[in-house]
Amino acid sequence: MKNQVTSFEIGLLEHESHNSPFWIMVRKEIGGHIRSWRFIILLILIGLTFWGAMYVSMSNIKAVVADIYDPDQMFLYLKLLTTTEGTLPPFHVFLNFLGPLLGISLGFDAINSEQQSGTLTRIMAQPVYRDNLLLSKFVSALILISILFFALVFLMIGYGIVLTGVLIELEEILRILSFTIICIMYIGFWLGLSILLSIRFRQAATSALTAIGIWLFLTVFYQIIVNMIVRALVPSSHVLTQNEVRHYNEILLSFLRLAPSQLYTDATNTLLMPSIRSLSPITMEEMAGAIPTPLSFLESLLIVWPQITGLIASTVTCFALSYYLFMRREIRS
């Protein structure tokens, strides 16, 4: 009888600790990231940025909240995230640049470094599915980023409550949380892209450079090129009617929105500034009757829904391509 009991206990124990290989891989990846210098440096960088942005907005918060002409004046915590005096961009704008860097640096050597060092063959000879490795790389980095951003944002809220004594409202919590989720999705896109490149290129340096190249192109050159083309093709604004100008502007914007950074900017601006009610140009007639009041959270979310869908879609595309490349790939080094 006693034997039976112990064997039953062992069985339970085994069942409990018998984690699926996928989560074991995720755990190992997270451990590897946390102990790496790369992540520590990025952590410091993001932390400093956040602290700097907060410091600037904290010192200006009084003036901003007192501004009665601003429809968003009541949203103290949103103001904390967006206020700036001009020396330092607000946190979400900063993140537009830093986010890709974070995503790229966590993913650029995901697969090729394993292949180079010969660990890939060894892991693939274990009874694990091939896609588990790929997925674990993505999920582990995403978990790390999520923890980092949620921690930063909650720290900010807590600090704000302690400092000002103003309690946060549900509306603000929802907006800030969805802002955080969009940040994570944006970084997720770059992570997916860099993992894709790490499969495509055998040298880690090549994939890192390519990823940075794509990032620079999308944030700097893409806008210049689109503007140039539009300027060359569209007749001068003197001969156009107002409706035509608006139409061309919308075309320009939809081309710009092919870049994920534009999607990110649109989405975060709308969520953090409740008074933004449209992301496309508005005519004077439409503006005429409007009272400058903040939108509700759901309305803001509705405006940025296409942006969110776009970000998710581009991440999924990257990931699907990674699967396609990796599943049939020869793994010998």
Add this chain to the structure above:
Amino acid sequence: MDNPIIELKGLTKCYGTLKAVDDLNLSIQKGEIFGLLGPNGAGKTTTILMMLGLTEPTSGSVNVCGYNATTNPISVKRKVGYMPDSLGFYDNMTALENLIYIGELNGIPSSAVRGKAIEMLRLVGLKQDDLNKKTSEYSRGMKQRLGLADVLIKQPDVIILDEPTLGIDPAGVKDFLELIRTLSRKQKLTVLLSSHHLHQVQQVCDRVGIFVGGKLLVEGNLDTLSKNVFNNKSYEVQVTVQDDPNMVRKHHAEILTLESVQEVLLKDQTIDVVCSRDVTPDIVRFFVAKGFNIAGVQKKQYGLDDVYQKYFENNLTERNQQ
């Protein structure tokens, strides 16, 4: 004996137009140590990868431990331990952590995996203070031992070692092969090891297959293999003279007319005579009769290395002719 643990049937793998493995048939019995011998690029690693389901064969089938490796690779990988030729470990982790990770991936419960890993590392002869060293500090030989522990921790039925002796010094090779042999005998493991060093492999293998250009040329245990060698192989006598090489050349055709002589190779002052029977006295008598000053006569003995060499040479010349 009818139920082989590894069975390859008509296995073919093409990379573009190159046939890396060409219609390979091979079966290996349980408990055997099989040596797969062949030069670099013979298709050994490709064959091994197909056995593990890591590469899909172009045609043919692979059965390992009763599972089809192509359609059911996970079940095969549960039973088979594989040590690749370019062994790599996570350098930022210690040897023990590396091993625990592999153990966990194989479904060993986390309460037991640590003890098991330490036991395995002892078994392959790593010292206590090496366990907590980062693997980046490990020497090649130590890595090889860690690789073996890595293979054994999942308690496999079959272990496949790809070039296990690559890059270890001769003393290390001997130790390592001895270790594999004792482990295999003790735990009734089937071992498949690939190598391009015959004399290393012949120390441990029960059966050897010589694998060149994607084809298995000969297969058998060492006794039959060496018998084959001495049966098929003709004798070779090397005569060294002190005379002008041109003088020898004149008699070239005449030497060939001697009984049983198949081939005569001239090189400066040495004459290699290949014959189907041992006719050394006749050859010496011939040279003496012609008035040559013989400086030395040497009858060549064939070892397995020569056979192996011979197979490779044949293959190379065939390929060149194509």
